[in-house]
Amino acid sequence: MKVILMEDVKALGKKGDIVEVSDGYARNFILKTKKGVEANGKNLNDLKLKKASEEKHAQEVYEAAKALGAQIDKGKIEVSIKTGEGGKAFGSVSSKEIAQEAKAQLGLDIDKKKILLKEPIKTLGVQQVPVKLHPKVTAKLTVAVTEEA
16 A cells, blocks of 8 residues: 655655555554555645645745845954953854844844854954854855944
């Protein structure tokens, strides 16, 4: 019997796969536990429509990430930190502060978890900070760290 899996089944397949299983296994396990449905015409058509809808949604998310990435690449933000004698910085600039300044200065709502800082910025100057918006889209935000007056 052919069944369409509604969720991942170990040693059988992933969600959305069409697999051939014995009639007993299908009736007593797959269908009973709602891990899959019988692969008839209606269910196959529903699966096809669902996959098309998911692909369209994924493409829209990707396009939106590309557009936001272009805005981020053009943008530059300034962050000021306290410094002591000789330009030594007190504290640092973290991804949270970068996200807040991007919203305030550029009007871009960037999640702080998407800002890829290996470690907080502790020096004055201009740095390129990578922002991962999508698995295929990574933008570079220019951050100018200045001395607080």
